[in-house]
Amino acid sequence: MKALVLKRYGKPDQVTFADIPRPQPGPDELLVQVHAAGLNPVDNMIAKGLFKPVLPLQLPATMGSDLSGVVVEVGSRVTRFKPGDAVFASIFDRSGTGALAELARVPESAAAPKPANLDFVQAASIPMVGLTSWQALKERAQLKPGQKVFIPAGAGGIGTFAIQLAKYFGAKVGTTTSTGNIDLVRSLGADEVVDYKTHQFEDVLRNYDAVLGTVRGDAIEKSLRILKAGSTVVSLVGPPDAAFARARGMNFLMVLVFGLLSRKIIRLASRRGVAYSFLFVRPDGSRLAEIGGLLEAESIRPVIDKVFPFEQAKDALSYLGQGRAKGKVVVQMR
Ligand SMILES: NC(=O)c1ccc[n+]([C@@H]2O[C@H](COP(=O)([O-])OP(=O)(O)OC[C@H]3O[C@@H](n4cnc5c(N)ncnc54)[C@H](OP(=O)(O)O)[C@@H]3O)[C@@H](O)[C@H]2O)c1
Structure with missing residues (x-):
């Protein structure tokens, strides 16, 4: 074949x-x-x-x-x-x-x-964007109705699904996108939209309860400034942490390496009372069936x-x- x-x-x-x-x-x-x-x-x-x-x-x-x-x-x-x-x-x-x-x-x-x-x-x-969004927003961030979640790169694969899922969970959503995609992310339900070509999101957004880390570089560090104490960062783009290495059954050396890689962001986050974790999506047919139900009900497209x-x-x-x-x-x- x-x-x-x-x-x-x-x-x-x-x-x-x-x-x-x-x-x-x-x-x-x-x-x-x-x-x-x-x-x-x-x-x-x-x-x-x-x-x-x-x-x-x-x-x-x-x-x-x-x-x-x-x-x-x-x-x-x-x-x-x-x-x-x-x-x-x-x-x-x-x-x-x-x-x-x-x-x-x-x-x-x-x-x-x-x-x-x-x-x-x-x-x-x-499948992957659905499972990642669910595992990040529901299982890790435990997003509740009325809370505010920042989902940068709203026009991407993850963003277009995660915005809709967060809205389904009753949250308010902030996102970033380039000028041409503003209408798209608004049509998916985003409440606060920052055009990253003209504004810095950390100057505009305030009092968020959770961040879904989807953009590499210093975006995760900057996102700490928009969060309340007691909030959560779930990063999809790293740095990976020691808990992730342990969960994957990696050896002591890799646990140490990942612990070192994430030390700075965990320290910066905890100074603000924010919990940082790295998520690596796992396949899960039962959860995918539940996500399929949301698509059948047209809660998500x-x-x-x-x-x-x-x-x-x-x-x-x-x-x-x-x-x-x-x-x-x-x-x-x-
Ligand atoms: N850890 C995990 O388990 C896991 C699972 C899934 C995905 N991921 C990671 O999550 C990231 C996002 O995945 P994806 O599927 O959404 O990727 P994608 O579909 O390739 O993302 C493309 C989108 O990113 C937007 N974008 C690019 N740079 C941006 C910036 N600086 N600010 C705001 N938006 C920006 C673009 O919008 P514009 O054209 O408007 O800029 C475009 O719509 C990837 O790095 C991926 O590897 C990790």
Whole structure:
């Protein structure tokens, strides 16, 4: 079968199409005929080798994290799905086959029924941004109705989902975006919108209860200035902390390294009475099913920037890598 494969870390020419053997599902896995694969910045970062210590892949490895498709085979211990079921899933957190292929192995625990009102392209755009937003806003920040959350980069994949989810939780949302995307983020429910081309968000926003860290550089440090004491920063972009290294079962040295990397931001945050943590999303089919319910109820809508045919999957990754996507970039197989 045809797959987009990473042969070696580091160089774009090491990502190529290949004809690889049909994957065999394990006892707890589904074999899914992939209809569409949603792209995420992590896909490019994995190819560059930036995740080697966290997600060591056996190369060559099939690329791609998020997918939607139809179950064609199930392993002997699978109970919740059968051939013919339409599903969606995030499958990045393991070695093996990825989403950018004609067929993919999907752990039963990562899969959820595809929301009936979404087509396959729309469904493939959801899993990682949906799970990340839920795990950050609900599980870590424990966002409550009436609280204020700052979600920078509101026009991106995470932003377009997280703004809608925070509004669903009853929160008020502040965001940043460039001038051309102001109407988009307002249409998703953002209450306070800062055009980062003309204003610094830390001069405008005040009294926030939580920050979702989505922008690299000094944005997280600056965001401490807009927070109340007792609030929370959940960073998706680092620095990773010791708790993350421990949770991933890393060795003592890595726990120490990550502890050192995050020491400064944790110290600055705690001086203001703010709790800092790094979140690394985990696949979770049950939560994804719940998120699917929000899409079926039209509490949240998918926002898709561009759809590429499978033959142009490398172009799709380059396009996403420019960092200007308005919502999600999806590759369509069928
Ligand atoms: N830790 C985890 O588990 C996890 C999970 C998912 C994602 N992430 C990370 O979260 C980050 C965001 O992901 P994503 O999927 O949203 O990426 P994305 O879709 O590629 O983000 C693109 C968006 O970022 C906006 N943007 C770029 N620079 C900005 C700035 N300085 N201020 C405000 N907006 C800016 C752009 O809007 P404009 O064109 O208007 O500038 C564009 O809409 C990535 O670094 C990703 O790796 C981490």
